[in-house]
Amino acid sequence: MTRLTPRGNLLLCLGAFVLASMPFWASPYAMQLASTALIGAMFALSLQILTGASGLVSLAHAGFFGLGSYTVYLLGHTSIFVSLPAAMLVAGLAAAAIGPLALRTRGFYFLMTTLAFGQMLFFLFHDTPLGGGTDGVFITRPDLIWTVSRAARPVVFLLMNLVALSLMYSGLWWLMGTMFGRALSGIKVNEDRMRAMGHDVQRLKLAAFVVSGGLAGLAGHMAALTDAFVSPDLLDWHHSAEALLMVLLGGIGALHGPILGAFALTLVRELGQAVTERQRLVEGLVILAAVLLLRGGLAGWRKR
């Protein structure tokens, strides 16, 4: 996992300032779009510490994201100081339950088992009355510190998402520099050597899986807060694949990659929407281009 130098982080800060200044010059629609990209970035960033750092490709993360969202729905009317930790806790606990099982397997098996467990969470909200139905439900937003008028919503949510992403990125930037983060990178390069050096590889992977799941729950919470709507589609594995696409598009292995990837994908989608109604065609071609041509990702870094 490569981290940005202080100068690189300064550039990211500059980007954050541009986003923070949007209320002065951008339309509400543009700000909502920026919120979508910020949430995508949080989701992809949560996967990056698993996929990018330790090389584990998980298709269960949409499940954790969706659990974060549905926690807001299930809690009913409450404060954000309750809903936010609760969403992370629920998603993290689910990851802690699924992780030990999925991590008994490696390679393709890990992919398949995370896919199956993720879909199990999907079915839980799709088939049972727990989640309020297959078509999704509108939710009551948790109380913020102050009441927000309808007109101010795009601004407030943009800033909140920006703050959440910044905190998450800073936290992960620190985490990836610790022994834990470096050990994860070691696992990706050579798992057996890490084991021989006395690292408890299994426990490290599980820790990464749980942290990653909890952060996906955070992203899901912010999505529910922003959209005031949850649906089982949030837990569908296609959603996981989209986050993986952001990771790959931005550059796997570079901590800031998912942020670039999320903004690039949101932008391409928006441009595509203006040209054609065939959304899946656009997305399919973007993936082909990302995998076949853009091998370094936007961050330009890739092992080998």
Place this chain on the structure above:
Amino acid sequence: MGGFLVQILNGLQYGLMLFLISSGLTLIFGVMGVINLAHGSLFMIGAYLAYVVARTTGEFWLALPAAIIGGLVFGAVLERGLFQRFRHREHLDQVLLTFALILLFEEARAALIDNQFHAVPVPALLDFSVPVIGGFAYSAYRLAVLGICLVVAAGMVAFIGYTRVGAAIRAAAENPEIVDLLGIDARLIHTLVFATGTALAMLAGALAAPLQSVYPGMGDGFLILSFIVVVIGGLGSIAGAFWAALLVGLIDTLGKVYVPQLAGIAVCGLMALVLLWRPTGLFSRA
């Protein structure tokens, strides 16, 4: 009692259909080391092919050879044109490329046919019911599907187990390098396996068309269940895929009837148990 028997038959029929899909998946994983998330889309393509053939010619039975031949050709083209190049790419690349294929296949279907639900009528020849115990009757077409799947499964086992090519495929699933050492053209084996897997998935789709309606994304559920079958059965094992498919088919069908809300979860619970007990699947040697 009769009702229960009907559900057992439904479960077996569903399980055998799952076997058609997952046997291809498990062989493609085992022999080529490629994860194909678009395998469920091939099922969907087979079903739409059956719908188009049945509508234009008025004869459903033509759809079965069409699915098999079409699948063999389509699979060979996909393997030579695309999958051959992905064999040594990282998992993430394979996941995303096959995800892109899903999107493109869906889009192609929307452009060529449409996004609607369609019903394919049960062929007239088999449009009657066979009485079973306790006054319950069972659809003759479903029985025929059961029979066809059994014949295909027996054919697969015989082909893999008792022919020279089958032995080469088994060797390749066990150890990919060994095939080259034996002087067998590994590329040919790969194309053969991928084409067969594609044809089986499309055949399953064509057979399923009269049983359920034909609709976009109909392969999704099958994809997940096939993955579970492969995990339970063990990577690259045909026998494992067979027994696991029957088990999953029965549990899923009976679950949907008796505990409808937990059916999707019951199968995953089964997988969790197998992972706890034997992480590499019930039928793997490791």
